[in-house]
Amino acid sequence: MPPDRVSATRRVAAPADQLFRIVSDPSGQVAIDGSGMLVAAPDAERLTAVGQTFDMDMDRRPLGDIPDLAAYQVRNTVTSIVPDRLIEWTVGFGDHPPFGHVYGWQLEPVGEHETDVTNYCDWTAISDEMRSGVTWPVVPVRMLEQSLENLDRLATWTWRTVRADAVERGQRVRVRGTELVATRIEHPFLGRSEMLAFIEDTPARWLKRPVPVDAEVEVQVPD
Numbered sequence: 001m002p003p004d005r006v007s008a009t010r011r012v013a014a015p016a017d018q019l020f021r022i023v024s025d026p027s028g029q030v031a032i033d034g035s036g037m038l039v040a041a042p043d044a045e046r047l048t049a050v051g052q053t054f055d056m057d058m059d060r061r062p063l064g065d066i067p068d069l070a071a072y073q074v075r076n077t078v079t080s081i082v083p084d085r086l087i088e089w090t091v092g093f094g095d096h097p098p099f100g101h102v103y104g105w106q107l108e109p110v111g112e113h114e115t116d117v118t119n120y121c122d123w124t125a126i127s128d129e130m131r132s133g134v135t136w137p138v139v140p141v142r143m144l145e146q147s148l149e150n151l152d153r154l155a156t157w158t159w160r161t162v163r164a165d166a167v168e169r170g171q172r173v174r175v176r177g178t179e180l181v182a183t184r185i186e187h188p189f190l191g192r193s194e195m196l197a198f199i200e201d202t203p204a205r206w207l208k209r210p211v212p213v214d215a216e217v218e219v220q221v222p223d
Contacts, residue, residue: 006137007120010148011182014155016107017116020084021046022154026054034137034146036062036205039071052078054089060207065135080104100125101138110152115152121146147172158223164196165213173198173210174218185206187213 002116018036022028026041038056045055048049054076077098077136080088088104101123108116121144123130139178159174165187167173173182180200189210211217 002122004124004136006141007114007118008141008144009118010145010152011110012115012117012152012155013113014115014152016109016122017084019086019115019117019151019155022151023080023107024048024087026056027069028070028154030056031145033149034148034150036202037139037141047078047081047089050081052077053214054078063138065138081174083140099130100127101130101136103139104109117148119147119151132135141194150151152157155219156223157220159218161216161220163213164198164211164217167217167219171172174220175211178209179205180207180209205219 022032024047026044026047030041037058039059041054041056044054044056050211056074056076058072058074060072070221071214073094075091075094077092078087078089079102080086084107086106088102090098090100090102092098101121102125103121104119106118106120108118110116123140125135126136147186151186153172158191167182167185169182169185171182173180176196180198181202182198184199184203185196186199186208187193187198189195194213195210196213199209
């Protein structure tokens with residue numbers, strides 16, 4: 001691998017066109033983000049052409065590399081697109097020109113129902129100032145790998161309704177529209193046996209959602 005590039009690859013049991021619909025949609029990028037940094041893609045449309053721009057609301061805190069930076073917004077510009085095969089974009093701020101590094105998704109079909117998916121970052125084209133002033137890669141490989149895992153889950157898993165007390169630790173759960181990974185389950189909650197709390201405690205975020213034990217929630221399971 002070139003010294004100015006990192007990537008992660010995973011074989012996903014889904015066709016390339018299905019996966020491309022997810023990664024070429026900015027809201028899909030938010031849904032599969034493994035860094036915890038992507039918050040929302042306001043007013044973004046599906047990406048179809050080089051030069052197209054889309055804004056992304058960001059949160060720097062999951063990286064922890066710039067203590068005084070939390071919420072901010074970037075303006076991304078598509079640099080390469082091949083339908084069902086490749087989507088790539090570079091990053092800037094508002095009217096500031098892009099900094100030169102790119103992120104991308106590459107899809108290589110393996111038969112009709114499987115695809116080798118590569119998530120990458122390449123900073124070959126950045127300036128000397130950016131090279132010396134920023135630690136590269138900005139997003140570590142483990143977060144690229146987590147994005148791949150999230151893409152796999154979104155494309156190949158489904159949601160099932162269960163009672164809250166049937167959820168197992170480690171499952172992805174949806175509570176009143178909020179999704180989290182139940183890395184811990186606190187029961188009883190605040191001393192109340194009729195309540196429990198799902199807690200996501202990961203490097204990307206900390207989140208707690210209390211619910212009655214007999215409440216209906218959704219868990220993600222293999223399709």
